[in-house]
Amino acid sequence: xxxxxxxxxxxxxxxxxxxxxxxxxxxxxxxxxxxxxxxxxxxxxxxxxxxxxxxxxxxxxxxxxxxxxxxxxxxxxxxxxxxxxxxxxxxxxxxxxxxxxxxxxxxxxxxxxxxxxxxxxxxxxxxxxxxxxxxxxxxxxxxxxxxxxxxxxxxxxxxxxxxxxxxxxxxxxxxxxxxxxxxxxxxxxxxxxxxxxxxxxxxxxxxxxxxxxxxxxxxxxxxxxxxxxxxxxxxxxxxxxxxxxxxxxxxxxxxxxxxxxxxxxxxxxxxxxxxxxxxxxxxxxxxxxxxxxxxxxxxxxxxxxxxxxxxxxxxxxxxxxxxxxxxxxxxxxxxxxxxxxxxxxxxxxxxxxxxxxxxxxxxxxxxxxxxxxxxxxxxxxxxxxxxxxxxxxxxxxxxxxxxxxxxxxxxxxxxxxxxxxxxxxxxx
Ligand SMILES: C[S@@+](CC[C@H](N)C(=O)[O-])C[C@H]1O[C@@H](n2cnc3c(N)ncnc32)[C@H](O)[C@@H]1O
Numbered sequence: 001x002x003x004x005x006x007x008x009x010x011x012x013x014x015x016x017x018x019x020x021x022x023x024x025x026x027x028x029x030x031x032x033x034x035x036x037x038x039x040x041x042x043x044x045x046x047x048x049x050x051x052x053x054x055x056x057x058x059x060x061x062x063x064x065x066x067x068x069x070x071x072x073x074x075x076x077x078x079x080x081x082x083x084x085x086x087x088x089x090x091x092x093x094x095x096x097x098x099x100x101x102x103x104x105x106x107x108x109x110x111x112x113x114x115x116x117x118x119x120x121x122x123x124x125x126x127x128x129x130x131x132x133x134x135x136x137x138x139x140x141x142x143x144x145x146x147x148x149x150x151x152x153x154x155x156x157x158x159x160x161x162x163x164x165x166x167x168x169x170x171x172x173x174x175x176x177x178x179x180x181x182x183x184x185x186x187x188x189x190x191x192x193x194x195x196x197x198x199x200x201x202x203x204x205x206x207x208x209x210x211x212x213x214x215x216x217x218x219x220x221x222x223x224x225x226x227x228x229x230x231x232x233x234x235x236x237x238x239x240x241x242x243x244x245x246x247x248x249x250x251x252x253x254x255x256x257x258x259x260x261x262x263x264x265x266x267x268x269x270x271x272x273x274x275x276x277x278x279x280x281x282x283x284x285x286x287x288x289x290x291x292x293x294x295x296x297x298x299x300x301x302x303x304x305x306x307x308x309x310x311x312x313x314x315x316x317x318x319x320x321x322x323x324x325x326x327x328x329x330x331x332x333x334x335x336x337x338x339x340x341x342x343x344x345x346x347x348x349x350x351x352x353x354x355x356x357x358x359x360x361x362x363x364x365x366x367x368x369x370x371x372x373x374x375x376x377x378x379x380x381x382x383x384x385x386x387x388x389x390x391x392x393x394x395x396x397x398x399x400x401x402x403x404x405x406x407x408x409x410x411x412x413x414x415x416x417x418x419x420x421x422x423x424x425x426x427x428x
Contacts, residue, residue, distance in 0.1 A: 004080060004102035007044040011076045014049070014339050017255060021045060021339045023399055035218045045116060048076075048083045049338035050172060053146040055079045058086065058129045062121040062387070064210035074111045077103040081119040092123045100124050141165060146338075147170050151331055154381040158408075168379070170412035171335035177217045178416065179237050180210050184269050184297050188212075188232045194225055201374045207414060208236045209243055228374045229295040235336070236260045241376045242266040244407075244421055245321060249268060249273045252298045254319040254366055256308040256326075256359060259285030261292035263325055268298045277315070279306040310356040315366045321374070322363050326356045328377035328384050332418025353383040360388060369428035376421040380408060385420040399425040 006028045008253050013019045025045060048055065055068055077099060084095035096119045122129060132140050142149045145168040151396045155164045169212075179202075181191045186208060192202050200220070205211040213236075220226055220233070242263050246302050247253065247270040255264040258278035268276040278289050279302055286305045292300050301319060306312060320371055329349050334341040356377070363373050389405045392398045406422030 001098045001101040001105065003032065003041045003044065003107055004077075004099050006031060007041055007048070007080050008073060008102060008106060010045050011048060011080070011418060014074055014077075015342075018343065019338070020335055021049060025173060035216075036363075038218055039216075044080050044083065046338055048080050049342070050335075051083060051087060052079070052342065053143050053148075055082050055086075055146075056089060057132065057143045058082055058122060058126075059118065061129055062125070071108065071111065074103065074108055074115060077108070077111075077115050079275070080420060081115065082122050082275045083121065088106050096120065096123065137161075141168055143220075145169060146341075147171065147334065148341055148344075149343070151334070151341060154331060154349070157373075157382040158386070163410075164352050166412045166420060167410060167418070170410075173335070174214045174235070174334040176415050177215075178205070178211055178213050178234060178236045178239070178243065179220075180234045180266065181212075182229055182265075182269060182296050185228070191225065191230050194230070196221070198223060198225075203235050203335055206415075208240045211236045211239045214416075225420045227295070229297050232262055232265060232292075232296065232387075235333075236265070236399050237332070237378070237414055237419040238262055238417065239266065239291070240409060240414070240416075241325065241374065241421050242270070242323070242335045243417060244423070245323065245372070245374045247271050247321065252318065253321045253323065254315065255279065255323045256363060256366075257281075257324065258303075259288050261289035263323060264289060264301065265292055265296045265298055267323065268293070268301045269296070274300065274320075277305050277319075279308050281305070281307045290341070300393045309355070309362055310364065311362065312336045313379065317366070317368050319366050319371055321368055321372050324356075324359055324363050324373060324375045325351075326359055326375065326377050326384075328352055328356070328379040329381055330378055331380055332378040332409075332411070332420075336417060347384055349381050353381075353387065356384060356388060357391070360392070363370050364426060367426040369426055371400075371426050373424045373426070374421065375406075375424070376419060378419050380410075380418050385422075389422055392422075397427055399427050401425055 010028045010140050014021050030421045032038050050287050081099040085355045100112050100116045103115050132143050147168050181188045201215045202212045249272045251274040253276045255278045258264040261281035264278035280286055283305050286303055289303045329344055329352055330340050401423040409419040411418050
């Protein structure tokens with residue numbers, strides 16, 4: 001029951017304090033004793049967040065109370081219980097018993113009967129409860145994939161319903177875990193051998209160079225290979241963005257929004273005789289980039305705190321290439337970070353698009369004539385992607401490089417995060 005107890009506490013922290021699950025999960029897994037417990041804990045936390053709308057749809061039919069009126073801890077208890085009964089291959093009796101015991105040990109002994117009753121009802125009627133009935137098609141998709149309707153509507157502005165269904169369903173599959181070997185320190189094959197000797201199974205990506213998935217990455221950050229910076233943990237789409245920049249060894253590159261530093265470190269490892277400037281607006285995030293670069297053994301990078309919307313005269317016309325991996329709504333990472341879908345609001349999108357426009361304008365000043373801009377976002381809303389493309393396409397200062405209106409990296413094709421990337425040349 002310790003795993004269920006910790007899962008409820010973790011989910012409570014996500015909803016009560018607005019904590020990001022990926023940042024706090026390690027604080028909880030530290031308390032667990034083995035890989036089996038850690039695997040179950042992660043599955044309960046991420047699975048519950050990924051299926052929240054569906055779970056609440058089920059629970060509304062059996063709880064006899066408005067879910068909003070329930071004590072938060074009890075609500076997370078019945079949610080993780082229902083997740084186990086409806087979406088996991090566990091013995092029902094054991095799942096209910098362990099969940100009720102966890103609730104008792106979380107100072108909610110008085111609610112144990114209620115939790116037990118609700119979960120028994122779910123167990124008895126689950127086939128019927130799982131049927132989604134009398135809903136509009138988009139509401140049905142929203143419940144089935146637990147993706148808020150406004151997010152599906154964003155995608156419908158870009159694609160037809162069949163593609164939107166494919167995207168939504170692919171975010172419900174377990175997100176793959178990718179790494180990128182650090183060429184400064186080790187060749188790909190030697191790293192693979194090292195990790196395989198330690199029991200990890202790696203698979204080379206078919207579409208992205210220097211990218212490998214690991215099936216069960218438990219405790220990977222505790223390996224010496226990670227601590228010594230022999231590899232970076234990075235999504236395949238993120239690796240793909242830097243691959244698309246065609247970095248040359250002598251390039252001088254600015255990464256305008258660089259924290260935590262994954263792409264900047266990748267660029268620095270390729271621009272071996274050049275230089276990288278990595279900027280971020282937040283002081284604490286500047287520290288993250290420095291730590292990342294130190295671990296990776298990078299010597300050709302300057303890290304600065306800077307609001308990149310504001311002009312820094314020294315940077316004007318200094319760079320061969322710029323990466324603008326802009327702050328965005330993150331709708332492309334809701335597979336790996338399922339709590340993001342509950343944090344994001346419709347109105348955030350226009351605010352972020354306005355910031356992206358300001359950053360794009362400033363990128364022009366910093367490029368040398370003939371220099372290349374790569375703009376990327378880990379999202380798929382029209383305002384943050386192709387709308388910028390059309391604006392730049394109508395601006396005589398920029399020359400388009402891409403044949404299409406930029407490129408969407410979609411999860412059902414890449415098995416990674418959803419991303420958008422476009423490339424522009426500053427006219428001389
Ligand atoms: C998508 S993340 C960048 C991820 C990074 N490229 C990587 O691969 O690790 C966007 C970053 O932009 C930073 N940011 C937001 N507004 C900014 C601004 N006006 N100037 C500079 N950085 C900014 C955020 O702090 C955040 O770290």
